[in-house]
Amino acid sequence: MPRIQGNNENKFLRLMVTPDVYNAEIINCVPVRRPLDVPSTIIKLGKVLSHSGCVCKTTRGYVLIEYMSSNQVFVSKVYNYQNGMHEFNFKKYHFILDDDKPQEPKEKCTVRQFAEKMIEYTKNKQFDTFSHNCHHARYDTMNFYGMKSDNPDAGKFNLFYQGFVDYFTKK
Numbered sequence: 781m782p783r784i785q786g787n788n789e790n791k792f793l794r795l796m797v798t799p800d801v802y803n804a805e806i807i808n809c810v811p812v813r814r815p816l817d818v819p820s821t822i823i824k825l826g827k828v829l830s831h832s833g834c835v836c837k838t839t840r841g842y843v844l845i846e847y848m849s850s851n852q853v854f855v856s857k858v859y860n861y862q863n864g865m866h867e868f869n870f871k872k873y874h875f876i877l878d879d880d881k882p883q884e885p886k887e888k889c890t891v892r893q894f895a896e897k898m899i900e901y902t903k904n905k906q907f908d909t910f911s912h913n914c915h916h917a918r919y920d921t922m923n924f925y926g927m928k929s930d931n932p933d934a935g936k937f938n939l940f941y942q943g944f945v946d947y948f949t950k951k
Contacts, residue, residue, distance in 0.1 A: 791852075794850075794853070797891070798807075801843060802895075804890060807836075808836070808884045809837070810878070811832065811834055811877070811929040811930070812834065812879040814877065831846070832846070832918045833847075834873075835858060836894065837863060837882065842857070842861045843855055843857055845891070845921075847898055849907045852876065855891060855916070856870070864878060865877070867950045880938055883922075883927040886928075891924060897918075897921050898918075915930070
C-alpha cells in the first residue's frame with residue numbers, strides 16, 4: 781500500500797494523499813465553503829466569514845484542495861463526497877457547495893498541477909484574512925483553469941459590511 785505523504789520537500793504544500801492520487805488527472809471541480817475555525821463564528825457561514833476550497837473529482841477519487849492560514853496548500857483525500865451532493869462532512873467540518881454543477885478544467889491537469897498553481901498564486905505573500913486568503917487562492921486557481929468561483933474582490937468596498945451581515949444573519 782502506498783505511503784501517505786504528510787510532509788514533503790515543498791514548504792508551501794501539505795499532502796495527505798498517496799502519490800497516485802496526487803498525480804491523478806482532475807475530471808471536474810466544485811467550489812466549497814465551511815465555517816471558520818473560530819469559536820465566535822463556528823456556526824456562521826457567510827461570504828466573508830467562511831473558509832473555502834475546491835473539491836475535485838479525479839481518476840483516483842475525490843480530493844479537497846485548500847489554502848490555509850499556515851500559508852500552505854493542503855491536499856486531502858475525501859471519502860464521503862459524491863457528485864450531486866449539496867453538502868458533506870469532512871474531518872470535523874461541515875462543507876457546502878457554492879455551485880452544485882461540477883466544472884471541467886479547460887485543459888487537462890492533475891491534482892499536482894492544480895496545487896502547484898495555487899501555491900504559485902499564494903507563496904509570495906503571507907496569508908492575510910482580508911486581502912490574501914483562501915477565497916483568493918480558490919478563485920485565482922479555478923479561474924486559471926477556466927472554472928468559475930465567487931470573486932472575493934467583487935464586493936471589496938463592502939468587505940466589513942459583508943462580514944457584519946455574515947455574522948448577524950441567522951441561518
